[in-house]
Amino acid sequence: MSETAAERAETAMADALGLIATTPHLLVALDFDGTLSQTVDSPQKARALPEAQAAVLRLATTAHTSVALVSGRSMESLVEVAQVPDMVLLVGSHGVEYRVDGASDVQLTAAETEMRGLVHTILDEVAAPYASVHVEEKPAGFALHTRLATDDETSAVLASARSRIEAETTGVTERVGKDVLEFAVRSDTKGDAVKHLRSLTGATAVFFAGDDVTDEDGFLALAPGDFGLKVGPGETAAAFRVAGPPEIAHVLDDLVELREHLGRA
Ligand SMILES: [Mg+2]
Incomplete structure (x- = not known):
C-alpha cells in the first residue's frame, strides 16, 4: 500500500527533527499563545499545557540547547503567564523587549514616548464607544483587542483606528494578529527576534x-x-505543520528525547 500525503509529511517532519537534533548548539524559539497554550478569552489566564511546559523546561536544561519564548505580549504579561525560570530567554512585544539572564528593559526616546502617548489617546477614543473592545498597554505602543466584539464592531473600530493613526501620527507600525491590532513606535518583528537570538546564543x-x-x-x-513549525490552519512559510498545542508538546518531547540521547552517546 502506498503512503498517503499525510504519512509522507509526517515522515519528512520526523527526519528533519532527527537532523536538527544533531546540531552543535540548538535554539528552540517558541511562540506562547496558541502554541504552548490554548487560546482563552481572558489573556492573563492563559497557561502552557502541562506537557508543553514540561518539555520546555527539559529542553532548557539540556546541554548545548537554548530555549526562548517569543511573544507579542508585553514582557510583564509574558512573565506572568509563562512562569519559566530565568534560564529560558523571553522576548516580548514581537522583539521590542528581551529578558536575558533574568534582566529586561526597553528604553524609548523622548520622541518615541511622545508618539506612543498620541497612539494611546487615539486608541482610547476609538475604543470608547465599544464595551467589547479593550485597549492593552504595550511598552512601545498600544493594542486593540476585539475577541469579544461582533464582526461589524471590529470592522468599524479597526477602520477608525487605522485612519486616525495614519492621519495623526508618523513612524507608527501596525501589526495584525488574531483579534488584535497593535500600533507601535518600534517596528521590530519576530524575524528580528529570531536573528538576534541566533547570534546571542551562538545557535547553529x-x-x-x-x-x-x-x-x-x-x-x-x-x-x-x-526547522519551522506552523501551528493550526492558515497560509505559512513554515516547512512543517501540526494541529495545535497538544501536538506541539509531542514534537518538543520527541526533540528533547533525541537531544538528550545525543548527550549520553
Ligand atoms: Mg500565538
Whole structure:
C-alpha cells in the first residue's frame, strides 16, 4: 500500500527533527499563545499545557540547547503567564523587549514616548464607544483587542483606528494578529527576534514554532537547516505543520528525547 500525503509529511517532519537534533548548539524559539497554550478569552489566564511546559523546561536544561519564548505580549504579561525560570530567554512585544539572564528593559526616546502617548489617546477614543473592545498597554505602543466584539464592531473600530493613526501620527507600525491590532513606535518583528537570538546564543540551527500571522516573520528569518513549525490552519512559510498545542508538546518531547540521547552517546 502506498503512503498517503499525510504519512509522507509526517515522515519528512520526523527526519528533519532527527537532523536538527544533531546540531552543535540548538535554539528552540517558541511562540506562547496558541502554541504552548490554548487560546482563552481572558489573556492573563492563559497557561502552557502541562506537557508543553514540561518539555520546555527539559529542553532548557539540556546541554548545548537554548530555549526562548517569543511573544507579542508585553514582557510583564509574558512573565506572568509563562512562569519559566530565568534560564529560558523571553522576548516580548514581537522583539521590542528581551529578558536575558533574568534582566529586561526597553528604553524609548523622548520622541518615541511622545508618539506612543498620541497612539494611546487615539486608541482610547476609538475604543470608547465599544464595551467589547479593550485597549492593552504595550511598552512601545498600544493594542486593540476585539475577541469579544461582533464582526461589524471590529470592522468599524479597526477602520477608525487605522485612519486616525495614519492621519495623526508618523513612524507608527501596525501589526495584525488574531483579534488584535497593535500600533507601535518600534517596528521590530519576530524575524528580528529570531536573528538576534541566533547570534546571542551562538545557535547553529533554530527550531521555531508559532500559530499567528506575526509568526510568519519568524519563519521567514529561518535558514536552510532550521526547522519551522506552523501551528493550526492558515497560509505559512513554515516547512512543517501540526494541529495545535497538544501536538506541539509531542514534537518538543520527541526533540528533547533525541537531544538528550545525543548527550549520553
Ligand atoms: Mg500565538
